[in-house]
Amino acid sequence: MNELRHQIEKEVRAAAAAPQVAYITIGEEAEGQRIDNFLLKLSKGVPKSHVYRILRSGEVRVNKGRVDATYRLCMGDIVRIPPMRVAEKASDHARFVPAASFPVVFEDEHLLVIDKPAGVAVHGGSGVAFGVIEQLRRARPQARFLELVHRLDRETSGLLMLAKKRSALVGLHEQIRGNALDKRYFACVAGHFDNARQHVKLPLYKYTTADGERRVRVQDDGLPSHTIFNRLEVLPGFTLLEAELKTGRTHQIRVHLAHSGFPILGDEKYGDYGLNKALARSGANPGLKRMFLHAHSLTFTHPASGESVTVTAPMPPECEAFLQQARNQRAHD
Numbered sequence: 403m404n405e406l407r408h409q410i411e412k413e414v415r416a417a418a419a420a421p422q423v424a425y426i427t428i429g430e431e432a433e434g435q436r437i438d439n440f441l442l443k444l445s446k447g448v449p450k451s452h453v454y455r456i457l458r459s460g461e462v463r464v465n466k467g468r469v470d471a472t473y474r475l476c477m478g479d480i481v482r483i484p485p486m487r488v489a490e491k492a493s494d495h496a497r498f499v500p501a502a503s504f505p506v507v508f509e510d511e512h513l514l515v516i517d518k519p520a521g522v523a524v525h526g527g528s529g530v531a532f533g534v535i536e537q538l539r540r541a542r543p544q545a546r547f548l549e550l551v552h553r554l555d556r557e558t559s560g561l562l563m564l565a566k567k568r569s570a571l572v573g574l575h576e577q578i579r580g581n582a583l584d585k586r587y588f589a590c591v592a593g594h595f596d597n598a599r600q601h602v603k604l605p606l607y608k609y610t611t612a613d614g615e616r617r618v619r620v621q622d623d624g625l626p627s628h629t630i631f632n633r634l635e636v637l638p639g640f641t642l643l644e645a646e647l648k649t650g651r652t653h654q655i656r657v658h659l660a661h662s663g664f665p666i667l668g669d670e671k672y673g674d675y676g677l678n679k680a681l682a683r684s685g686a687n688p689g690l691k692r693m694f695l696h697a698h699s700l701t702f703t704h705p706a707s708g709e710s711v712t713v714t715a716p717m718p719p720e721c722e723a724f725l726q727q728a729r730n731q732r733a734h735d
Contacts, residue, residue, distance in 0.1 A: 427549070427571055428479040437464065438471035441483070456484055478575040499532040501541035507561060508713045512570040512706050514538075514548070517715040520559040520692045524550060534562065552578065552650065557668070560587070560697025560715045573705030578650060584701035587645040587655055588634075588717060590694035590724070591664035592674055595633050595641035602658045603628045606651045617671065618653040620661045627651045629658045637728040640667065644698075655695065667724075668693035688727035696721060 432440055441453045441462065460468040463482040464475070475481070508515040516534070518524065523533035535550050542548065551563040551574045565571035577583050607624030611617055628648035635642040641664070645655045653672070659665060660672035668678055668690050681690040701712040717725075
């Protein structure tokens with residue numbers, strides 16, 4: 403949400419300087435939010451009365467149509483925001499974002515798919531000054547458009563897709579809403595996963611802790627969520643799984659596995675704290691100092707050509723080393 407707020411503030415400030423309109427495509431973070439609250443939170447410095455005035459007058463439009471203040475946003479909605487003046491913040495000028503490059507898995511004039519390392523946020527916010535999107539924009543100043551199609555948790559590595567054209571972004575969001583993207587992850591969990599293939603359908607509810615940390619739990623009134631887990635390899639005390647995402651909820655794989663009794667190794671939010679500490683200890687065999695969750699495969703329909711595209715990212719070296727250590731241990735048992 404913070405990255406989206408910075409994006410809107412940037413576009414709105416530009417609109418204030420030169421009479422133009424900002425168009426924002428709604429992602430998962432704003433899905434279900436009322437349009438008035440969305441504008442109030444993201445347009446800091448704009449008087450509340452002005453926000454409601456432009457809503458009443460029809461200057462704010464969603465998918466080219468007028469909406470009232472109670473309209474709830476849907477993923478993929480395109481919101482038209484008229485020029486508004488937003489107070490500049492000193493921190494916006496002082497913040498330095500270093501350019502960075504990441505391993506490119508696929509790129510053409512419409513899309514960019516990278517292999518994101520673990521430990522790197524996809525966008526700034528929540529105590530993070532900047533992330534992949536800000537660094538790529540800095541590294542590619544000539545890019546007229548560059549937006550995240552989806553997100554990965556900071557500690558998750560693997561495939562991250564970005565759109566280089568708004569038409570590509572809208573088309574891919576339509577595929578996400580229709581569950582037409584095939585996203586698969588490698589996850590190593592604690593314990594012996596009995597079933598070769600298992601469907602987990604547990605509703606997920608997002609909430610915020612007292613100290614402001616975003617969390618997710620299984621709860622009856624949560625959003626419907628579906629993950630399929632395929633058992634790939636059984637190791638001493640651990641199981642290597644492939645997770646197929648059928649819905650794309652926040653922390654979905656992590657919470658589904660933890661709730662099922664198979665926490666992901668190295669997961670600091672939902673995992674086994676004692677086990678994580680033991681695995682991260684210097685000299686541990688096998689040893690692991692990150693969360694073992696890697697987005698390794700992504701299949702989608704190209705938004706321009708209509709062709710099916712599959713991209714893959716290899717297992718990270720530190721995860722492969724952990725698996726090999728565990729295999730060696732199994733061979734000696």
